[in-house]
Amino acid sequence: MKQPIAEAHKTTKRIALGGSETAPAVPSRVGWSNAEIHRCGLPDAERINTAITVAVNGMREDEFERRTHFIGGRFENLYLERTRIPAIAAVLEQALACAALILGRPSGTLRCGFWLNLTEPGQGTSEHTHDEHDELLSGVYYVAIPPDSGDLILYDGPSTIHIEPCAGTFLFFPPHLPHAVETNRSTLPRLSIGINIGPR
Secondary structure (H helix, E strand, O other): OOEEOOOOOOEEEEEEOOOOOOOOOOOEEOOOOOOOOEEEEOOOHHHHHHHHHHHHHOOOHHHOOEEEEEEOOEEEEEEOOHHHOOOHHHHHHHHHHHHHHHHOOOHHHEEEEEEEEEEOOOOOEEEEEOOOOOOOEEEEEEEEOOOOOOOEEEEEOOEEEEEEOOOOEEEEEOOOOOEEEOOOOOOOOEEEEEEEEEEO
């Protein structure tokens, strides 16, 4: 889940995030932020992303278990059972493996919550945090990211960091770190998976 916030921010950095072909399957800390931010890739990302995208495109609104955060004319969080789209299992397994390394805890002691974020052209995601329960780590996995479909924006103290995402890549960050997604200025939907890691 996420918590809406509003703050003023001062300086801006812009970063291009390479795809899974440049992101190793083990997490690495990125050096352009004061916060603990890590990235990693997903093996076989292209095949997995295609399967997820096809499944989501074939779903009706009433097939989602729950939809929350109706902001700007859309539900920002779409929830479903992980068995509904079998290809999501590989994403969640890799998320847990990466989180275990980042947090220094056995993966068996962690749980992984997730939701879909489907942004149509002209839509964005409002500024928020994920620190409303017992989250230890938050993240996003990029499934379908057309060019110009919206940077991830991280508000790291006085800095505003714009990250141009790429399909097949995870980004992990502290749950309390405010973030948002720019308006999708492409002509295609943008699909990502929001992730929260907590203690089991």
